[in-house]
Amino acid sequence: MEQLFWACLAGGVLFAIVTVILGDLISHAIDGLLDFLSVDALRKLRPMVIVSGITVFGGAGLLVLHYTPLGGLLAALIAIASAIAIGALVYVAYVRPMENSENSTGFSIHELTGRIGEVLVPVPPRGYGEVMVKIGHGNTNQIAASFDGETLKAGERVVIVEVRDDTLFVSRLDETSPSNGNKDERGEIG
Incomplete structure (x- = not known):
């Protein structure tokens, strides 16, 4: 024994x-x-x-x-x-x-379509910049291009319109437009 x-x-x-x-x-x-x-x-x-x-x-x-x-x-x-x-x-x-307690920070870049982000590096009309998007409890920085061909300044809030070739195509988020009824990023009226 x-x-x-x-x-x-x-x-x-x-x-x-x-x-x-x-x-x-x-x-x-x-x-x-x-x-x-x-x-x-x-x-x-x-x-x-x-x-x-x-x-x-x-x-x-x-x-x-x-x-x-x-x-x-x-x-x-x-x-x-x-x-x-x-x-x-x-x-x-x-x-x-x-x-x-296991958490995954993994995400697909294609899941970012429709999300709100903030411009970190200015996006020229024909070129690339960088945006920060909140994912879960963290943030991700991604390469971005202007969807509308407009200059987007650092600090501006943008919406991700589509994702092509690992690049986010973004457009300025117009928060005062009557079409969105002054909704915040969660879609709630402010």
Whole structure:
């Protein structure tokens, strides 16, 4: 029984060291390991939870075996209970919150059509400038050209009319025009 405990402890520590060095590569390779199981609760287990449980099983088993008068079977039962408890704690305290916190800042440039932006680098009638567009909680700066052939000064608000060849074609946003009823960028009347 002692060899099993040592193997689990050593394997877990080795996995932790390799994970620090190779990072997400191993996690993605092992992530689909439990996909063949039909039970949803088992599919949610992640390699970090499984390996932490195995490591705790080995460490707890060695501690109980060496520092208590209990035999191998009772040491294994206590080690299993410890592994389940710590594995659940790792899942609840670390894995689940991290799954919920993932955000993607990726976007397609074609999704910018119709958005409001601000000119950063003046856009000449026949040339290129730069506009800043708000995406989610951040901003993106993109190359822009005038859709109407007008000069657009720095600081002016513009609307993206179309996207061609990775260039935003923009037009001055006329916020006082009666046609838009003084709507702000969210489309609400101000």
